[in-house]
Amino acid sequence: xxxxxxxxxxxxxxxxxxxxxxxxxxxxxxxxxxxxxxxxxxxxxxxxxxxxxxxxxxxxxxxxxxxxxxxxxxxxxxxxxxxxxxxxxxxxxxxxxxxxxxxxxxxxxxxxxxxxxxxxxxxxxxxxxxxxxxxxxxxxxxxxxxxxxxxxxxxxxxxxxxxxxxxxxxxxxxxxxxxxxxxxxxxxxxxxxxxxxxxxxxxxxxxxxxxxxxxxxxxxxxxxxxxxxxxxxxxxxxxxxxxxxxxxxxxxxxxxxxxxxxxxxxxxxxxxxxxxxxxxxx
Numbered sequence: 001x002x003x004x005x006x007x008x009x010x011x012x013x014x015x016x017x018x019x020x021x022x023x024x025x026x027x028x029x030x031x032x033x034x035x036x037x038x039x040x041x042x043x044x045x046x047x048x049x050x051x052x053x054x055x056x057x058x059x060x061x062x063x064x065x066x067x068x069x070x071x072x073x074x075x076x077x078x079x080x081x082x083x084x085x086x087x088x089x090x091x092x093x094x095x096x097x098x099x100x101x102x103x104x105x106x107x108x109x110x111x112x113x114x115x116x117x118x119x120x121x122x123x124x125x126x127x128x129x130x131x132x133x134x135x136x137x138x139x140x141x142x143x144x145x146x147x148x149x150x151x152x153x154x155x156x157x158x159x160x161x162x163x164x165x166x167x168x169x170x171x172x173x174x175x176x177x178x179x180x181x182x183x184x185x186x187x188x189x190x191x192x193x194x195x196x197x198x199x200x201x202x203x204x205x206x207x208x209x210x211x212x213x214x215x216x217x218x219x220x221x222x223x224x225x226x227x228x229x230x231x232x233x234x235x236x237x238x239x240x241x242x243x244x245x246x247x248x249x250x251x252x253x254x255x256x257x258x259x260x261x262x263x264x265x266x267x268x269x270x271x272x273x274x275x276x277x278x279x280x281x282x
Contacts, residue, residue, distance in 0.1 A: 010278040018078035022094040024268045032258035034075035036243040041079045043220045055112035063142045068124020069149035070104040085113035091282045122155025132173040144173045151183030165236040166205025176239040182256035207235040214243035
């Protein structure tokens with residue numbers, strides 16, 4: 001049975017606590033984008049994707065997800081742990097020496113739920129397309145999902161992959177863009193304008209949807225369900241998810257400053273007070 005909106009909201013708040021505590025503990029990591037994508041990843045893993053029990057790299061007979069903007073690993077690790085892939089207590093090892101939870105996800109650590117190493121931006125779409133084509137070759141009608149930062153779309157490899165996906169009718173693939181308008185050095189508009197992103201993807205032959213409330217659980221469910229309904233029709237699907245970097249922590253929102261900066265003790269206390277414990281801290 002799928003969780004209701006309140007259960008998804010409770011998990012979202014707990015994941016936010018995990019993110020803040022993980023990054024604070026080692027004074028290292030990327031809280032901004034992690035907090036901005038919390039609702040999306042919670043909905044994806046808890047509501048949207050068809051997942052099997054356990055984990056294997058092949059992923060036959062289930063939907064697969066690839067995180068392209070690997071620096072938001074804190075939210076990914078938290079959602080994976082709280083979705084049963086590994087023990088929640090392991091979150092305490094984030095970014096420590098010999099931990100399986102490195103700053104950017106890696107496959108050689110053997111962490112359940114991780115199917116590609118990500119950190120070098122721009123590669124996740126290419127990997128996802130390969131996985132989607134493998135599904136087609138295997139007669140497996142499950143879907144491939146990926147997540148990308150909007151700043152990541154400044155990478156040329158993204159557009160090579162986008163061109164390929166439409167040309168080869170990779171229509172079992174939904175790529176979501178975390179459209180928060182911010183990257184490490186400032187706004188995407190100032191660093192390198194993305195122009196009309198919807199028109200760009202449409203010009204590359206994609207079916208494009210926009211989710212204007214990308215931090216609203218019900219809006220995400222509605223938008224992603226619509227995206228799912230558009231698969232299998234000859235075009236790859238792109239979802240532009242309008243989010244707020246640092247969402248859920250007032251002093252981290254509306255700025256790019258927390259892209260890759262950890263809160264100090266006082267800031268952590270303030271941030272956690274805005275996100276009261278729901279499901280138990282690790």
